[in-house]
Amino acid sequence: KNQVEQSPQSLIILEGKNCTLQCNYTVSxxxxxxxxxxxxxxxxxxLTIMTxxxxxxxxxxxxxxxxxxxKQSSLHITASQxxxxxxxxxxxxxxxxxxxxxxxxxxxxLTVWP
Amino acid sequence: xxxxxxTPKFQVLKTGQSMxxxxxxxxxxxxxxxxxxxxxxxxxLIHYSVGAGITDQGEVPNGYNVSRSTTEDFPLRxxxxxxxxxxxxFCASSYSFIASGNTEAFFGQGxxxxxx
Numbered sequence: 001k002n003q004v005e006q007s008p009q010s011l012i013i014l015e016g017k018n019c020t021l022q023c024n025y026t027v028s029x030x031x032x033x034x035x036x037x038x039x040x041x042x043x044x045x046x047l048t049i050m051t052x053x054x055x056x057x058x059x060x061x062x063x064x065x066x067x068x069x070x071k072q073s074s075l076h077i078t079a080s081q082x083x084x085x086x087x088x089x090x091x092x093x094x095x096x097x098x099x100x101x102x103x104x105x106x107x108x109x110l111t112v113w114p
Numbered sequence: 115x116x117x118x119x120x121t122p123k124f125q126v127l128k129t130g131q132s133m134x135x136x137x138x139x140x141x142x143x144x145x146x147x148x149x150x151x152x153x154x155x156x157x158x159l160i161h162y163s164v165g166a167g168i169t170d171q172g173e174v175p176n177g178y179n180v181s182r183s184t185t186e187d188f189p190l191r192x193x194x195x196x197x198x199x200x201x202x203x204f205c206a207s208s209y210s211f212i213a214s215g216n217t218e219a220f221f222g223q224g225x226x227x228x229x230x
Contacts, residue, residue, distance in 0.1 A: 004156065034219075043118070043204050043221030044157075089156070101172075102219075104156030 002027040004092050004105040012111045017080055021108045023073040023090030031095040035064050035075045038087045038107065047075070047088075077110075085112045116140050120205050120222035127195040127229045135190040135225050137205030143220075145208045146188040147172070148180065150201040151224075157204065163188055195229045202226050 004025045013019050025033070032051045036044035048057045048064040050073070056065050061078045077084055087107040094101060121136045139146065147162035159172030163182040177199060179191040188207075192199060205222040 041224070043206075043223045045221070046218055049218070101159065102157075104158075106154060106156050 002092075002094065002103050004090055004103045006088075006090050006105040006108050008108060009106070010109040010111070012113060013080055015080055015082060015112050015114050019077050019080060019110065021075045021077075021088050021090075021110070023075070023092075023105060025071050025073070025090070025092045025103070027071075027092040027094050027103050029095050030068060030071075031093040033064075033066055033073050034091040034093075034102075035062070035073075036089040036091060038089055040086070044089055080112045082112050082114060085110060118205055118207050118220050118222040120203075120225050122225060123223065124226050125228070127192070127227065129195060129197060129229060131192075131195050133192050133195065135192075135203055135205075135227070137188045137190065137222060138186050139188075139205075139207040139220070140186065141207065141209070141220070142185060143207040143209050144185070145210060145217075146182070147206050148178070148188070148190045149204045149206065150174065151204060152201050160190065160203075192227075195227075197229045200227060200229045 007022045034049045035047040038044040047059050047062050050057050050066045052068050063076045066073045087109050089107045090105040092103045118139045144165045148160040149157040151157050158174050160178050161180040163169045166182050166185050169180050203225045206219050208217045208219045210217045
């Protein structure tokens with residue numbers, strides 16, 4: 001069964017600290033993996049998209065890694081800011097069907113305290 | 115550049131009422147889709163469309179209808195609202211199939227629906 005599991009479910013860190021969020025998936029055949037940031041009451045906004053051949057991609061203070069062999073990804077946030085408080089969602093897509101589909105993780109709720 | 119616009123932002127319905135959630139995009143995207151987000155669960159696909167006049171069912175289509183008469187608009191209709199349809203609904207659009215390659219997907223800000 002295709003699944004996306006994220007950990008931890010929630011995380012609290014102090015402003016300025018770094019943190020790493022984890023994503024494990026069983027989606028096969030794999031097409032790409034995305035990390036989204038979802039602020040409270042808003043729609044998800046894309047941070048990174050990685051295909052099979054990419055193992056790291058950065059977007060400012062956000063760095064995503066992908067290990068397609070172990071089916072794991074991480075999102076590292078450097079020098080956290082209060083505005084980083086949000087839910088971070090890992091999304092994996094397959095290429096098994098004509099259109100492919102997205103599998104959403106349940107998200108990691110990050111809270112950054114001053 | 116408005117991106118993906120959803121209306122209304124909030125709605126309360128009584129059981130059995132019908133309503134339409136609106137979604138419009140101004141990016142000339144072919145692919146549009148509707149998701150629902152429930153507490154503790156990932157987003158789930160309701161319906162999607164690969165172009166004007168073409169729609170198909172997603173993972174949880176029961177109780178919802180869609181149509182795509184234009185490239186810009188993709189309304190979601192609740193035929194007879196039920197408490198189980200209480201959720202946050204997101205519309206998304208992308209230039210091409212949402213799961214392919216590096217296709218970027220853009221989400222609306224969501225409609226929070228409560229059915230009492």
